[in-house]
Amino acid sequence: MSKLYFRYGAMNSGKTAALLQVAHNYEEKGMTIVVIKPSIDTKGDNKVTSRLGIERQVDVLLAPGEGIMEHMISQKPNAIIVDEAQFLTPDQVDELYAITKMYNVPVLTYGLRCDFQMKGFPGATRLLELADDIEELKTICRCGKKATQNIRLINGEPTFSGSQIAIDGTENITYDSVCGECYLKLRR
Amino acid sequence: MSKLYFRYGAMNSGKTAALLQVAHNYEEKGMTIVVIKPSIDTKGDNKVTSRLGIERQVDVLLAPGEGIMEHMISQKPNAIIVDEAQFLTPDQVDELYAITKMYNVPVLTYGLRCDFQMKGFPGATRLLELADDIEELKTICRCGKKATQNIRLINGEPTFSGSQIAIDGTENITYDSVCGECYLKLRR
Amino acid sequence: MSKLYFRYGAMNSGKTAALLQVAHNYEEKGMTIVVIKPSIDTKGDNKVTSRLGIERQVDVLLAPGEGIMEHMISQKPNAIIVDEAQFLTPDQVDELYAITKMYNVPVLTYGLRCDFQMKGFPGATRLLELADDIEELKTICRCGKKATQNIRLINGEPTFSGSQIAIDGTENITYDSVCGECYLKLRR
Amino acid sequence: MSKLYFRYGAMNSGKTAALLQVAHNYEEKGMTIVVIKPSIDTKGDNKVTSRLGIERQVDVLLAPGEGIMEHMISQKPNAIIVDEAQFLTPDQVDELYAITKMYNVPVLTYGLRCDFQMKGFPGATRLLELADDIEELKTICRCGKKATQNIRLINGEPTFSGSQIAIDGTENITYDSVCGECYLKLRR
Numbered sequence: 005m006s007k008l009y010f011r012y013g014a015m016n017s018g019k020t021a022a023l024l025q026v027a028h029n030y031e032e033k034g035m036t037i038v039v040i041k042p043s044i045d046t047k048g049d050n051k052v053t054s055r056l057g058i059e060r061q062v063d064v065l066l067a068p069g070e071g072i073m074e075h076m077i078s079q080k081p082n083a084i085i086v087d088e089a090q091f092l093t094p095d096q097v098d099e100l101y102a103i104t105k106m107y108n109v110p111v112l113t114y115g116l117r118c119d120f121q122m123k124g125f126p127g128a129t130r131l132l133e134l135a136d137d138i139e140e141l142k143t144i145c146r147c148g149k150k151a152t153q154n155i156r157l158i159n160g161e162p163t164f165s166g167s168q169i170a171i172d173g174t175e176n177i178t179y180d181s182v183c184g185e186c187y188l189k190l191r192r
Numbered sequence: 193m194s195k196l197y198f199r200y201g202a203m204n205s206g207k208t209a210a211l212l213q214v215a216h217n218y219e220e221k222g223m224t225i226v227v228i229k230p231s232i233d234t235k236g237d238n239k240v241t242s243r244l245g246i247e248r249q250v251d252v253l254l255a256p257g258e259g260i261m262e263h264m265i266s267q268k269p270n271a272i273i274v275d276e277a278q279f280l281t282p283d284q285v286d287e288l289y290a291i292t293k294m295y296n297v298p299v300l301t302y303g304l305r306c307d308f309q310m311k312g313f314p315g316a317t318r319l320l321e322l323a324d325d326i327e328e329l330k331t332i333c334r335c336g337k338k339a340t341q342n343i344r345l346i347n348g349e350p351t352f353s354g355s356q357i358a359i360d361g362t363e364n365i366t367y368d369s370v371c372g373e374c375y376l377k378l379r380r
Numbered sequence: 381m382s383k384l385y386f387r388y389g390a391m392n393s394g395k396t397a398a399l400l401q402v403a404h405n406y407e408e409k410g411m412t413i414v415v416i417k418p419s420i421d422t423k424g425d426n427k428v429t430s431r432l433g434i435e436r437q438v439d440v441l442l443a444p445g446e447g448i449m450e451h452m453i454s455q456k457p458n459a460i461i462v463d464e465a466q467f468l469t470p471d472q473v474d475e476l477y478a479i480t481k482m483y484n485v486p487v488l489t490y491g492l493r494c495d496f497q498m499k500g501f502p503g504a505t506r507l508l509e510l511a512d513d514i515e516e517l518k519t520i521c522r523c524g525k526k527a528t529q530n531i532r533l534i535n536g537e538p539t540f541s542g543s544q545i546a547i548d549g550t551e552n553i554t555y556d557s558v559c560g561e562c563y564l565k566l567r568r
Numbered sequence: 569m570s571k572l573y574f575r576y577g578a579m580n581s582g583k584t585a586a587l588l589q590v591a592h593n594y595e596e597k598g599m600t601i602v603v604i605k606p607s608i609d610t611k612g613d614n615k616v617t618s619r620l621g622i623e624r625q626v627d628v629l630l631a632p633g634e635g636i637m638e639h640m641i642s643q644k645p646n647a648i649i650v651d652e653a654q655f656l657t658p659d660q661v662d663e664l665y666a667i668t669k670m671y672n673v674p675v676l677t678y679g680l681r682c683d684f685q686m687k688g689f690p691g692a693t694r695l696l697e698l699a700d701d702i703e704e705l706k707t708i709c710r711c712g713k714k715a716t717q718n719i720r721l722i723n724g725e726p727t728f729s730g731s732q733i734a735i736d737g738t739e740n741i742t743y744d745s746v747c748g749e750c751y752l753k754l755r756r
Contacts, residue, residue: 005337005373016596018589021620025582028620029707032580056585056592058620082712105373117321124321132320133305133312136340136372138328143593148646149193152324184324185193185293204408206401209432213394216432217519220392244397244404244434270524331405336458381713381749481749493697500697508696509681509688512716512748514704525569528700560700561569561669 006110008101010089010131012117013141014151014181015172019114021054022141023087026112035082038075040064042091042127047171052087066092072099081109089115090125091169097130104136114141119168120156120179122187143181151181155190162190194298196289198277198319200305201329202339202369203360207302209242210329211275214300223270226263228252230279230315235359240275254280260287269297277303278313279357285318292324302329307356308344308367310375331369339369343378350378382486384477386465386507388493389517390527390557391548395490397430398517399463402488411458414451416440418467418503423547428463442468448475457485465491467545468503477510490517495544496532496555498563519557527557531566538566570674572665574653574695576681577705578715578745579736583678585618586705587651590676599646602639604628606655606691611735616651630656636663645673653679654689655733661694668700678705683732684720684743686751707745715745719754726754 013019023039030037041052043065053059064075076084084103086092092100092113100111113135117128124132132138145151155162156170157178170177182190201207211227218225229240231253241247252263264272272291274280280288280301288299301323305316312320320326333339343350344358345366358365370378389395399415406413417428419441429435440451452460460479462468468476468489476487489511493504500508508514521527531538532546533554546553558566577583587603594601605616607629617623628639640648648664650656656664656677664675677699681692688696696702709715719726720734721742734741746754 005371016593018586018593021585021589022582024620025585029580029582032619033708033710035708035712055596056588056620056622058622101372102376105376122322124317129312129317129321132326133317134310136338138320138326140326144597144599146597148599150324183193184289188290188293204405206398206405209397209401210394212432213397217392217394220431221520221522223520223524243408244400244432246432246434332409332411334409336411381747477748478752481752498698500693505688505693505697508702509693510686512714514696514702516702526700559569560665564666564669 006104006108007136008104008134009112009137010135011114011139011141012128014143015116015154015179016055016181017141017143019141020052020087021056021058023052023085023114024054024058024060027060027085030083036079037083037085038063038079038081040066040084040086041088043067044091044169045088045171047173068093072096072103076103076107076109084109084111086111086113089113089131090128092127094126094130097127097134101134116154118153120154121164122153123168145181145183145186147183147186149183149185151183153182153184153187155180155182155187164191194292194296195324196292196322197300197325198323199302199327199329200316202331203304203342203367204243204369205329205331207329208240208275209244209246211240211273211302212242212246212248215248215273218271224267225271225273226251226267226269228254228272228274229276231255232279232357233276233359235361256281260284260291264291264295264297272297272299274299274301277301277319278316280315282314282318285315285322289322304342306341308342309352310341311356333369333371333374335371335374337371337373339371341370341372341375343368343370343375352379382480382484383512384480384510385488385513386511387488387490387515387517388504390519391492391530391555392431392557393517393519395517396428396463397432397434399428399461399490400430400434400436403436403461406459412455413459413461414439414455414457416442416460416462417464419443420467420545421464421547423549444469448472448479452479452483452485460485460487462487462489465489465507466501466504470502470506473503473506473510492530494529496530497540498529499544521557521559521562523559523562525559525561527559529558529560529563531556531558531563540567570668570672571700572668572698573676573701574699575678575703575705576692578707579680579718579743580619580745581705581707583705584616584651585620585622587616587649587678588618588622588624591624591649594647600643601647601649602627602643602645604630604648604650605652607631608655608733609652609735611737632657636660637667640667640671640673648673648675650675650677653677653695654692656691658690658694661691661698665698680718682717684718685728686717687732709745709747709750711747711750713747713749715747717746717748717751719744719746719751728755
């Protein structure tokens, strides 16, 4: 029985580099994979891109209401890999879970847990509830502690209100990853 | 900076025994702890009880709307430990998170992730979104695989509808822990 | 394919309680297990005993040169569980590893990593090299940090010389678990 | 108190890519690091190179008898990162452990556990005995299971005798990562 994996981490913790490594490992062994990115993430179009300077074509740009099974059946992959998995809908996560159990295909998902207001992304929350294997990808705060939260900056200034989804680099918005203590201090 | 820990596991995975061990370890070193149980769990009254035959008095039976800080301030504990943490409200989880960061007190919580319908308990979902450290306590399915889901049985028969909370042992209800594959097969 | 698990932790971290929980979980599901203790550990005779006040009969008291396969074949267990696994010989660890792969029986081992001089126990070292799954059972130092090292006390005074094996409670010897920093400070 | 981390994984599991990500994360936050590679690894000279096509200059090519403290003191780094850590000597591992505790500098090490004969590398064995945090970097076997062992190939044929250290790509030697079951079957 295959597993649903969720690898979560704050902004810039290396989720995409880890994904590209796993994709490479499968293909090096002669196996086939399907790389999925939810289409809500408009950054990078149909590519997944790591800040380390490596990237890869996406196989499926998945729309919010779209099913996954059809993509899987046509390609009979050895594994399914999902970047920006926080943008999956809860129903898509349920479908991925069923695929691991009914079709015995491992599914590896990478994404954020919470947004800049410390609210869970619906797709991430469902992954945390269902994943057979949860692992954190770690990065550090400027203070030296483990960064776990995401700060949204507008023109470099922290902001704590706004819509949940605003893609990095648009409308003068950037993000930084911080530890929980620094997050709470900044918010006060 | 202290951490918020969430130790999750299916029914009968040994969560309470693990909690009692941690409580013992703190007290053996001369430290003080506060053991909390949400009052929604009416089983065992003001005790936490492990199936291994060990138990312990609860310090605080916490009502759904009740604050935690007051209990903490009066007792200045070295750690806070919560059993049946899936019954915390999301606000109580947020408060526990703030306590770890602002008062530097570690908080260790033990609970289920999902109910018998594979829906997240609100307290567990919030813990999964916020916890600094997530770890699974494992148990096994009758088929030999890792059990991750909970089946509700009425007079020994699986049921997939009903209210989220029904305490084990009341109204002919019992629970069993199963793997994801067995769960999905039983549900069909 | 089954796995060889190594659950390590400092003295008094709850290894035996965790073992007793796993044994209970297997038997509750109607499965059979074989509980092994190396005979070098003379404490508790043919029992494994947790400081939480629970204990269990050992099925096999294993002598240093003794094979494990014979015990396994006669009993066809669903799992093998080993307490005080640091006292296994490296050859016995190799045999356990082969059993997991060739006979598809999971083996769960619990033990210390290093002795009171921060030297690895040969059985533990081999388990660390081979185990498919390594997990730490945590406890705390009096200073509040994670305890990872073991201090030997003679009449309550730390000592840093002597034979590797001296059972807790004999010859005025006791042990305490401390963090790495406290260990190095005490040793100076 | 800082930690000594050991990230182990079979050949081609992505250890160097993970290392490069961590180095990037530190530097992105304005922190300084020292990247060390034991000089025994002659592959890539004074670079660490990932198969994903990314690389980085090494700060210290460390000879077997050489001390680490001197490099640390002159540079006052926020972290020390070691590639091919299985080639450290046990004494160097002890020194790194002391640095984390006495100078409060985190040390992150990446390496193999066992050689092609399933014997531990001395540096890796010592890291497993001492590390405060052990984590596996996973890759897969051709059979689909988790690869944990390393096979040495001479002209593509598995071999089970020879010296412990023979660098990949020299003398017609290559390596492949396999699961424990495939390893034991090939060795028979």
